[in-house]
Amino acid sequence: AGTLRPYQARGYSWMKFLQQWGLGACLADDMGLGKTVQTLAWVQRAWHANGQRPFLLICPTSVVGNWQKEAERFTPDLPVLIHHGTARRKGAAFAKEAKKHALVVSSYALLHRDFHLFENITWAGVILDEAQNIKNPETKQSKAARALKTDGRVALTGTPVENNVGDLWSIMEFLNPGLLGTRNQFRERYFIPIQATRDESAVQRLKRITGPFILRREKTDKTIIS
Numbered sequence: 001a002g003t004l005r006p007y008q009a010r011g012y013s014w015m016k017f018l019q020q021w022g023l024g025a026c027l028a029d030d031m032g033l034g035k036t037v038q039t040l041a042w043v044q045r046a047w048h049a050n051g052q053r054p055f056l057l058i059c060p061t062s063v064v065g066n067w068q069k070e071a072e073r074f075t076p077d078l079p080v081l082i083h084h085g086t087a088r089r090k091g092a093a094f095a096k097e098a099k100k101h102a103l104v105v106s107s108y109a110l111l112h113r114d115f116h117l118f119e120n121i122t123w124a125g126v127i128l129d130e131a132q133n134i135k136n137p138e139t140k141q142s143k144a145a146r147a148l149k150t151d152g153r154v155a156l157t158g159t160p161v162e163n164n165v166g167d168l169w170s171i172m173e174f175l176n177p178g179l180l181g182t183r184n185q186f187r188e189r190y191f192i193p194i195q196a197t198r199d200e201s202a203v204q205r206l207k208r209i210t211g212p213f214i215l216r217r218e219k220t221d222k223t224i225i226s
Helices: 005-020 037-049 061-075 090-098 108-113 140-147 167-175 183-197 200-214
Strands: 026-027 056-058 080-082 103-107 125-129 155-158
Touching: 005 026, 005 037, 026 037, 026 125, 026 167, 037 056, 037 061, 037 090, 037 125, 037 155, 056 061, 056 108, 061 103, 103 108, 108 140, 125 200, 155 167, 167 183, 183 200
Parallel strands: 026 155, 056 103, 056 125, 080 103, 125 155
Antiparallel strands: none
8 A cells, every 4th residue: 555665676686686686685774765666566576476475574572563564554464463462362373373473463572582482483484574673693682583484584773783793693693694794704804904903805805795785765866765
């Protein structure tokens, strides 16, 4: 319901292209450029094209309601299940209900707590909104995200590198496991040279290897939006 702006159509097409090759995508547009609507377009296309299998979307608790409202606005024909609160479904009832919906929306707080429910479904895709929430790879929620069974992975964040270049390893390990090597290899090849010595060659190597999987657009870019 609505028309994607040209750069939004490109973002949606890019996510769809990477998924068909089994590759994860980090959509890193500035806030306000429409990461939500691009993602909903991707989910809607897959829901109708690929046998109506559910997607799992994990987001901060504060934006669960926003995703529900945006789905009602832009993709009103998509069945959306909110898995949140004390009345949420458990056990076999959850699996049965989830498979009836295009999108199951839950929170980072429940990703680990209800992992025993999520792990029993092979999702059409797993979407992490505000993916900087998994920047620490050792947290329970980061480990749970990496362990989910899915045919496609998308990370949404306006800040793919929030504090230091080390934030990128955990997000990329969720999206495309092994792309940046082990955590120790990443530290030796990229983190220490970039953070400690400002090694420009290391910066360029990291950009080349991650560039195909990160789509970053900024509000200041006049070719994107006036």
